[in-house]
Amino acid sequence: MLRTHTCGELRITDVNKTVVLTGWVQRLRDKGSLMWIDLRDRYGITQLFLEEGKTDAALLKAARALGREFVVKVEGTVAERVSKNANIATGDIELKVTNIDVLNAAKLPPFTIEDETDGGDDLRMKYRYLDLRRNPVRESLLLRHKVAQQTRSYLDSQNFIEVETPVLIKSTPEGARDFVVPSRMNPGEFYALPQSPQTFKQLLMVSGFDRYYQIVKCFRDEDLRADRQPEFTQIDCEMSFVTQEDILTTFEGLIRHLFKTVKGIELKEVPHMTYADAMKYYGSDKPDTRFEMKFAELNDVAQGKGFGVFDSAELVVGICAKGCASYTRKQLDELTDFVKKPQIGAKGLVYVRCETNGTFKSSVDKFFDEIELSRFAQKFNAEPGDLLLILAGEKDKTRKALSELRLHVASQVGLRDKNKFAALWVIDFPLLEWNEETNRWHAMHHPFTSPKPEDMPKLQSHPGEVRANAYDMVLNGIEIGGGSIRIHDRNTQQLMFKKLGFTEEEAQKQFGFLMDAFEFGAPPHGGIAFGFDRLCSLFGGAESIRDFIAFPKNNAGRDTMIDTPSTISQEQLNELGIAVKGTIK
């Protein structure tokens, strides 16, 4: 190695040692006769020291010629610092420099390499290799490394085998759009990049692998919303001879292991909540359970008193904001404006203040007297000082709107602490959901999810009521993983494809290999996949996944650093037997 030590290594016990360090010039302080340089590498920062009169003049001159981000090799003697810095591990010492070699000069970076940088998003993306030098970004990727290590460690300990599944697979129209790859050797034919290794991991179960995992890249050609990436990483797992309960237990184990080893947090037991309850009490299939603020339904106390909005509503439902009775008129107007936004879609907001003196004050005083309002309050177990916020209307839409309001209010009153963690299993998802656009049933999870046996009879009569053996893990209101017990017999799988509008021929062409496999001794099996990028960002307490990916793409799916996607040569197109439309030669 060009160095004897790293920049994070030297301590007071190393005083008087002659050492060689390498790294980047983080900062230069030149006080005339005294000069300090902060030298940085991945492991830390060490202070270099030069003194006029004591340091060789040529060396001083060389040091003064250095600039930010120069790469240097420095020899010197470790000395105790006069003024120590308790904030860094090497803060007790400095290096009295005896030689400096410039290994590589550096142009002035286009933005500052500091925790808080002056670089905007576009500039940081273009010079991602400089952005990666900043502590917060590097630490995010170190955290990712640690989460991956501990994921493997846990799954290895549970007898899971890591198996790599192929990246060049087959395009299937179900689900999101595939990226495709033209095959030169098979002109006119294409591979597709996997949206998940779903069918392969199921085949591994048919093969008897029993327990499979993989931390694996997956691909979706979707129009990118903020914080979606065309390539993303999953922790992908599958188990044989299991019930749903076995999977929940095993992967609750994983998440608790990760919290313990990566964050030093003993996560509480992960509660189970049915999809029906999640919708009823939180208006969402991924409730944030860091705080309560459960929905209370008020139809029986709110209807029949002459208030048309309530009387005509399918559902009257509200939340109780603890201690928020003191909200001002302006604050309440802001909440009303919030729920009336088009993306929330409520028509209005009713509030009831539970005053500290035991009386009630509401926006519907005209229709409800004190006793009637006290019945509202009882539904929430509200106390003096609380604020009730009530919406009314069509059931599903109203729940959805109230869910948004719940999160909005919780954020306002500081209940969504990114350093607090609440995990939850949501279970018993519906098998199918009706899609108005395509006018057919879609699989809520995917077509390989098994219906609950006791609901099978409803598959003909009431398809929307059939529950699946499907589950999601939710962390702080964000879905971090989901899975299901799979179908493992040909007949059920065929029935499922039929329900989803596949003709028999289509089903056979696309998934014949899987249905064939089910006939050669497929064990009962199920699995789960976690969104690895998102999981890491939650562990890092960050809103965005972008800094937990070394080289992310922007919202247009571009990597502006390497400038891709880009055109390819006509020769390449010819070899592949394809043409770009409008430029056909």
Next chain:
Amino acid sequence: MLRTHTCGELRITDVNKTVVLTGWVQRLRDKGSLMWIDLRDRYGITQLFLEEGKTDAALLKAARALGREFVVKVEGTVAERVSKNANIATGDIELKVTNIDVLNAAKLPPFTIEDETDGGDDLRMKYRYLDLRRNPVRESLLLRHKVAQQTRSYLDSQNFIEVETPVLIKSTPEGARDFVVPSRMNPGEFYALPQSPQTFKQLLMVSGFDRYYQIVKCFRDEDLRADRQPEFTQIDCEMSFVTQEDILTTFEGLIRHLFKTVKGIELKEVPHMTYADAMKYYGSDKPDTRFEMKFAELNDVAQGKGFGVFDSAELVVGICAKGCASYTRKQLDELTDFVKKPQIGAKGLVYVRCETNGTFKSSVDKFFDEIELSRFAQKFNAEPGDLLLILAGEKDKTRKALSELRLHVASQVGLRDKNKFAALWVIDFPLLEWNEETNRWHAMHHPFTSPKPEDMPKLQSHPGEVRANAYDMVLNGIEIGGGSIRIHDRNTQQLMFKKLGFTEEEAQKQFGFLMDAFEFGAPPHGGIAFGFDRLCSLFGGAESIRDFIAFPKNNAGRDTMIDTPSTISQEQLNELGIAVKGTIK
């Protein structure tokens, strides 16, 4: 779990326990009144036992209805076996069956699920999920899992950080053909799949990551020779502030760790050999050093004696096959035929038998007397009983042909034992090689490899003589990894691109981001990549990599199981803005 134990778990200490097993019916033996069933899962085989009179009649009937590869759940009591089987871990016990549930029936598999199967390659590929049930294939993939685990364990211990680099990158014409991916959001533009994460790992060094690794999928759209796969896996690594020696030491450490932990073998220190020596003494840049049989050059003793073939040759060179003087005329003719094959290309073969009585007998007795032949023998330190095999001709071609002969003879005499391992570093590769086809210099390793500083002056005058800081690791005559110290300054990189025939514009368009990065403080760095599939197959003692890949493609690049590549819909093509030639709509 549906089971209480696995099929590999029960021992004599479990006798009298009531247990539940799940698995596949491997074999049924029905002796009328007694019946045995071998039940298999990933963990082993347990014998089930049923006895007429003692076992319930309905249960016996159910057992008799089972077929090979049925998936069953079996309840029973553990009993000591009368005739024990020392070959399997559960051989002391059997299960007296009290209940059988058929979890899934199975059609008769198209080939036998045994260590030696009757299935041909095509059938096994089409039903890969059944082939994966066979012990040798499953064990190969378990070995792969273990090699991956131990690779990570070693690199983690050496402070390497695992970083995922992107799969959707940019096409570059240097090297093999890229697979490309049309971008729907950027019509007319394409991503490419990486042939290696080369530039990204170098950027990570510029970012100060210091030590990076990744076990990563790479892609090459090459015409597939036997045992090449369009997607393959690399152990990809890079380090900063290193000399070549540091890299060799670190990755000799990796390979020794893998041998120790995976194979239980203490590998000897890995010797270093220059490319020049490898060519001179073995005629190959990847010599098999499990055995000696080094080349000896004979020009000084063989030329000038009137034998035209030798006299006109640039090089007269041979090997000594220990103890092979007894080779018959027929065997010697076979060797002559071997070297004369078009792919070997020698014109003929000269032999000298060192007879056990101390005399010599050769195919060129006419030109060389005993004393002259004894001088040949001395060059090899040959002993009575040895056989000298000599080729003559143009230097490079003759060395290459002799290298093939050396391996051929070594195989014949059993020197290439797949359970013996010899690793070697080949160093000091040439930087450039002349390509007759393109009529220009090509990078022997890749364009990012640094020349040896002392050879830099020759870059203008004698480009072919410039040595690179490049190295390969060779195991048993197979290159398992290679790497180099990289260029880390813009000027050298530009010079290199120029030497390789890039215009300045081409270089900037394709690799401008890297050369830009070199100007912002790039540290000296270097790295290596190992072919993971090949490494695993060598550890498994196998010729082919195919069984060390869960779902390989065939030699036409097809996955016949899922039937890909395949056509995609016109709608998909339209969305992507591309057309298949000849079918443009």
